[in-house]
Amino acid sequence: MSVKQLPTPPHFMPNRVGEVWQVPYAQRADEAAAWAAEHRLRPASEDAITVCLVVVDCQNSFCIPGFELFVGGRSGRGAVEDNIRLCEFIYRNLGVITQVAPTMDTHTAMQIFHPVFWVNEAGEHPVGGVTIIDPEDVEQGVWQVNPAVAATVTDRDYKYLRQHALNYVRALSEGGKYPLLIWPYHAMLGGIGHALVSAVEEAVFFHAIARSSQPRFEIKGNNPLTEHYSVLHPEVMVGPDGETIAEKNAPLIRKLFEFDAVIIAGQAKSHCVAWTIHDLLSEVRAEDPALVEKVYLLEDCASPVVVPGVVDFSEQADEAFRRFADAGMHVVSSTGSIGDWPGLEFGG
Numbered sequence: 001m002s003v004k005q006l007p008t009p010p011h012f013m014p015n016r017v018g019e020v021w022q023v024p025y026a027q028r029a030d031e032a033a034a035w036a037a038e039h040r041l042r043p044a045s046e047d048a049i050t051v052c053l054v055v056v057d058c059q060n061s062f063c064i065p066g067f068e069l070f071v072g073g074r075s076g077r078g079a080v081e082d083n084i085r086l087c088e089f090i091y092r093n094l095g096v097i098t099q100v101a102p103t104m105d106t107h108t109a110m111q112i113f114h115p116v117f118w119v120n121e122a123g124e125h126p127v128g129g130v131t132i133i134d135p136e137d138v139e140q141g142v143w144q145v146n147p148a149v150a151a152t153v154t155d156r157d158y159k160y161l162r163q164h165a166l167n168y169v170r171a172l173s174e175g176g177k178y179p180l181l182i183w184p185y186h187a188m189l190g191g192i193g194h195a196l197v198s199a200v201e202e203a204v205f206f207h208a209i210a211r212s213s214q215p216r217f218e219i220k221g222n223n224p225l226t227e228h229y230s231v232l233h234p235e236v237m238v239g240p241d242g243e244t245i246a247e248k249n250a251p252l253i254r255k256l257f258e259f260d261a262v263i264i265a266g267q268a269k270s271h272c273v274a275w276t277i278h279d280l281l282s283e284v285r286a287e288d289p290a291l292v293e294k295v296y297l298l299e300d301c302a303s304p305v306v307v308p309g310v311v312d313f314s315e316q317a318d319e320a321f322r323r324f325a326d327a328g329m330h331v332v333s334s335t336g337s338i339g340d341w342p343g344l345e346f347g348g
Contacts, residue, residue: 003093003095003337007091008091012202014088017199020064020195023202028205032207036094036210036211039095041094042095042211043212044213045213049261049344050098050261051097051260051263051338052256052261053099053265054256055101056265056273057266057268058102058200059105059187059195059197060197061105061187062105062268063079063082063267064079064197065077068184068187069184069305073303074314078306079268082300082301085334085335086203086266086334087202090204090206094207096338098259100215102218103217103231103266103272104187105194105228105272107221108188109185112180115184119146128184129182129183129184129307131182132180132182153225168236216255218252220249223245225239226246228246229271230276230279231276232276232283234248248279261343261344262280263298264280264295264298265298265301267303269320270313270320278324289328292328293343296341297325299321299331304318
């Protein structure tokens, strides 16, 4: 049955979703408490049907025009329009969403996907956002690990770092992953690009106060030796000698299994969103295939990576979502009532 949808609080300004500003926490906390009283919202701990909203990487680096990796999609405004819908979805469904789990792409300069990690014979770094490094490039020395990064990345063990780099690009190729793309510096820890989009942060904070529900922030991507598109699994977990270099996020996987419904939205649809869903599907199949029906994908709150004239991942993103739907996940819209979604029974 349909569940009660709430109005959008008066503080929400759609025309500012594409901007960076300071959230007035004290004022919003008072308003959230009053909003909860006015609309008779109960603490999330009392929810009979538990719903987790996973918000993937809705950070300034990806969602604010002019920032390092703005996800414009084919419209050129993708992430901004997505986040308007996402904020409205959170506010309308405050009484249904039990917990929000924002993921935070978190990087430092010397990581395997950043320009400073690599050099060519002339000592030049690859161009971020343009350069793809495949196994042949590393084998032939077209791109080599920058010796200067070994001091801080592998405690001066340059030989190991070179072995790791070759093993890494081969593992990506053999594992059916995207090839290693050198990204512009982005989501830098301590920088403004790392922060959640102000409007999204405000909505998450408002929900936390109104429902007495602590958000579950998930840090990913800070391992210098591997990419980490998915919040659940790094791209590569084993090094050249068979050693473990990274592990899957087992605590979050177990937590998601506990909810009656898991909703996923965020950026980018073709990368961090798609690989998070892919890994969740793998974990569901290993745990209990029936759990796949608990997963809902907000397709209108995610956009693919599109760099005009360079690369367009729209088709890959759409194909991934078709594959997830074929597997039993629900591809849904942010509009309408959650109570009308298949598989959810909220009762009277």
